[in-house]
Amino acid sequence: MINMDIQFQMLFDQMKLEMHKQTIELRETITKNIMDTIEEKLTPIIEENVKLMQKVGKLEKEVEYLKREKKSNNIIIFGLEEKEKSTSELLRSIQKEFKDEINVTIEESEVNRLYRLGKSKVANKPRPVLCTFLNRWKRDEIMKNKKSLKKVYVTEDYTKDVLEKRKALLPKLQEEKKKGNIAYLKYDQLVVKEPNTNNDKRKRELSTSPDTASRIHTKKQQILSSIKANRKNNIDVIRSRSNSLTLS
Template sequence: MEGQFQILFDKMEIEMQNQTIALTNTIMEKIEEKLKPILEENRILKIKIENLEKKVEYLERDKKINNIIIHGLKEDEKSIPELLNKVKKHFSDELNFTLEDWEVNKIYRIGKANDNKPRPTVLALVCGWKKSEIMRNKKKLRELYITEDYSKEILEKRKALQPMLIEERKKGNFAYIKYDKLVVKKNPNTNDKRKREISNSPKNDAHPRKQQSLNSSGSYRKNAFDMMRMRSNSFSTTSNTINQ
């Protein structure tokens, strides 16, 4: 009896396990069916958010594309026109070109006021070519220095690229940071120099070998001539002996 009860109990247990598995699979399938539209909607929303972020980044970049930031400009002006006149004077005296009022879209200070250090000045220009002219001649400035106007995120990316930039330049490559990307151009002169160094070493050994071969061939020629002379002498001696 006990054996039959055990067999019956085992069968019931197996049946319950099968029913549990079947029920679990059914529940999971129903959950997946309900989750499918939610997951698809989530995927579409992620794509939309990525596209929106790209648009915002593009608008932010376009907004700052003609901007420059002036550092080191003494902060003693009392109005915006006075600030603009100070910038125009520096450009006229040190860069030797005139900045017209109509070429300036906006000019303002950024950051918190500090008695020990003047705040940077943002100069928003109307024309991109005027900005390019200023950036080309910025090294002529004595008291001021000028940088691009980048967002905080772009500045962090550029800062992270600095170690790689230094490493590429140490290798002899032409490298620079363009907005938030590192641009590297291989220097062909480095490879040519290596090839010349490698090819020079066997050439130094090749000359002695060539000279040695020439010497050996020359000595061979000399020995051949000596043998011919010896044979001619022997023939002449033999002929004289026969004549006698």
């Protein structure tokens, strides 16, 4: 009787193990089927989402290009005294400033838009001026000579995103300059170049080394003397040949 109870218990335990194993296998199978189904449903959605993200990225680039192109004929003038009472007077002030400082003539017909930025004048601080030209070349002419301007400062008309990027790059710009590197902002990028010390060192060595200069001069004199000697020998050979032919 006891043996039968033990056998029944062992059989029962074995059945429990089998049921537990089947339950796990069934759960894994169901989970796998569900995941496969979800993956099958999600795959085309994910692919479509990737395509949409690529299109959005492309559109963002096109929008940024259009914004930049729209501002490509613009300049912003800082520091121009704000005393004009009309747009015509403002134009005359700009014409005089650019003519006197960088010898650039601006005709009224070359200007498309001209106005102060900002709603109201700040005490003792003139508002910047936005100037839009009809032709890009006039804007480029001013930008090329802007470093010669003394009373005013001229910049490109950057978009809001570009201005934020430039502002974020300013600490890095100052850091690179402190290191002695040549650093400047080009649109929304920081350009850093190491100073070309090798050429400067070479120039200093050449200019402060009289022995080197003397050796170069001596070498030149030797080469010139050799050339003259060879030329003289060649002439003598030709003359001797000519005399021998005449005598014969």
